[in-house]
Amino acid sequence: MKRTYLGEFEEIVLLTVAIMGDMAYGVSITEELEQQTGRSVSVSAVHAALHRLEEKYMVSSHMGEATAERGGRRKRIFTLTALGNRTLDEIRLLRNRMWESIPLKILSALPR
């Protein structure tokens, strides 16, 4: 199983991109992340993560439309690539498989 590994933050950002559909760009992802996780996220961290994800061919991007509140600047819209999609899938499968491999006895005994 050879794939590019993702960090935790990258994984969350990638998931957020998937959630946002064609509305995923810097600020919207940041806000969604803040809502979803409840932690405060900086725009720059999200940008950096998106940048890395693009380097890993997990997301692709194109320039979107400009709005007045952005001072006339365009957004960069990110979309999940097939590779990104597959990677998320694999991560989920892996997690599920591992969860399922925990014997029930131990699972119930785990401290809550």
Added chain:
Amino acid sequence: MNIFKKSPFRGDRRTVRGMQQPTPPRWADQLLEWFCAPYLLEEVQGDLYERFEKNLRLFGEKTARREYIKSVFGFIRPFAFKRNKELSPPLYIQIMISNYFKIAFRNLLKYKGYSFINIFGLAAGMAVTMLIGLWVHDELSYNKHFSNYDRLGHLFQFVKFDVEKATYDVMPIPLAAELRNKYPDFEAVSLSSNTHSLILASGEKKLVKTGNYVEPSFVDMVSVKMITGNRNGLKDVNAILISESLAEDLFGLENPLDKVIKIDNKESVKVVGVYENFPYNTSFKEVLFLAPWSLYEASRENVRRDKDEWDSNSYQIYAQLKPGADFDKVSAKIKDIRVNRADPPAYRPEFFVHPMSKWHLYSNFKDGVNTGGLIEFVWLFGIIGAFVLLLACINFMNLSTARSEKRAKEVGIRKAVGSVRGQLIMQFFSESFLVVLFAFVLSISIVLLALPVFNQVADKQVGILWTNPFFWLTGLGFSLITGLVAGSYPAFYLSSFQAVKVLKGTFRAGRFASVPRKVLVVLQFTVSVTLIIGTVVVFRQIQYAKNRAVGYDRNKLIEVNMNTPELYKHFKVLKSDLQQTGAVYEIGVSAGSITTQSGGTTNISWKGKSQQGKPLLMANLVSHEYGKTIGWQILQGRDFSRTFSTDSAAMILNESALKLMGFKEPLNEIVTTNGRAYKVIGVIKDMIKENPFSPVAPSFFIVDSRSVNVILVKLSPDMPTSESLSKVEAVFRKHNPESPFVYSFVDELYGKKFGDEERIGKLALFFTILAALISCLGLFGLASFVAEQRTKEIGVRKVLGASVAHLWALLSKDFVMLVCIALLIGSPIAYYFMNQWVMRYNYRADISWWIFVGAGAGALLITLLTVSFQAIKAALMNPVKSLRSE
């Protein structure tokens, strides 16, 4: 990409600001614009603005501004700095460059002959240049090993015997104390003996090694690096400092400290220290031991006698100036020391300090002026090196341009597909760099192979400076320049072809396209011809001097130094024992070797001597049998003979002395020297004792067996040399057991006088051969190209009935023309420079016309041989084959 600058919304922002709408802090904005990569700026700034607006709505201006600043700082991270969106060089550039190299390799492999000529020719040129570079580096770094390099000097004096000022490096002993005590510019002064060859014995081991007697201050002046022992040890009389190599030779692995060495079987000295050998490229490379000056004084009577003698010039003086002192100024101060003293000698010595930086490269003086020396050869060879490299570059350029038509189609297609000119230039440069790189690697291996021979010829210990960054910098720098120079012509010329014309087939290299090529060939051969003529002149000069009549018979003549008291004590017995062996024809003794002139005097007078000038006459102290031993040729009168007891006051003159004295009837004339009157009993033919390129100095010979120090033995002509040598050795061992039997053949000693000239001759020969070889390689390549290009023409001509000879003449004619032009240009240049060189010798071979004719004929012959191979090959080709294609 920076839409911001063109954005129509920009005006909007201004109006918004005009309405007092809060905006993000300006400076933070500017900071962001400054550091953020332009392609990222739009989205980043847009996001930050959006965030700012939202924060403004939710939390008010203050918070929004604070958050904005925080966010801007948050973007100070690597990804935002990267100016290029490309994550790695774009793929197409990689592919293109690899394609360039692929094409280059394919071209190299497809035309193996051309590639060989290109790479090998260039490598040979680079190797020569590298060798010369290493040689020049070695010459220029001569003596730089010494940490006081800038401040050390050697005392010299100009003296005027006759018309011209002569230069000597020997000084009177009291001068040292005078300099030390009265002239504050000197930090240290040390007397030194000449480099003596002495017997050093320890136990059973006896070696003859060279070294100097010096004062203790010498050790610090020349920054001797001690390995063990005391560097101040020379303050003791019976002490000696020995070099590492000598310590190993004498004591092997034992600790040399405090061991006793016996010098010349007389004085015993204790080893007080071992020092690192002086490096090979220093003036003191032969100084293998340093003995104290006090011992020199104690052991030699003449040194004691000369202690306060201002007119006995036999000793070296080295001096170290204080920091900041100027050699010229100091020399001016000490110039007249002797003349200002009481009773100055007639030759009026002028002392001066010769700085260490000039010892090696500027060692020639003529009439009181420094006239350079080896530095001329540093320049000469430097220029030759540059020329040889140029020749190699020319080959490369010529072959590349000659083959341009072959590659014209490639250029056309590349252009049609979309190459721009810059890319084509890049391509051809990358090809030339590839070749240069191969050549560079090859040249280093050639240098490695050639260095042992080169070192032998040049008398050097040069190695590749693997660890010297400067060497690599120059090496690679030169390769780069070579690549640029060699590649520039094809790069710019080929890339200028018009795609349409080339592909349509109407492209023809113009009538004058070959002109630059021809000019370059002429240039090449001009250099080669000049070098050939120069080499011939050098060799003729050497040969001329070698053929000069020496005036005595060097054959089977050996010299042995009288190095121990035993030799003096037992000389008579030794002589009769030697004669009894039958291996010896005659034995004579003299003061000084026959191949050197040990001393002269101006204190000499004769009847009718003019009052002007104080001519120097060379004094030779010899035994009665000396003349018979060396076989001198008596022109008038007779040789010394033991049957005349009056011969202790007899004198023999040489021809030059006779000419100087102007006697009509020299026999029985009286000559007075140093207060004693001598009767002239004979005149001999001039004998060359000194420089074989100079006239023989006027000399006289008198019998004096007290000061002699060299035994000359003429081996029997009837016995094989090796047999008589072993017999002689046995006798010497018997009577001089404390010394190894060390002898030298006079003809070998004499041969060493030509060392410098022969070295230059051999180096010049080496460079000439290479230059000619490189030129021929280029010519070979060009000829093969021309033959190939004219294949069809030759085929047609053959069909129409042209003979092979005719075709050969047709193809060779052009090249012969070029070489003839080169001859016309090269000959005067060679004449000009070689005439200057030859003029330096008093005794010289004239540069006669046949040298030029010979060199010209030689060059033409090589050219014809080179070209003919290709021409005849082409002429012999079956026309059916050459015409069938297409």
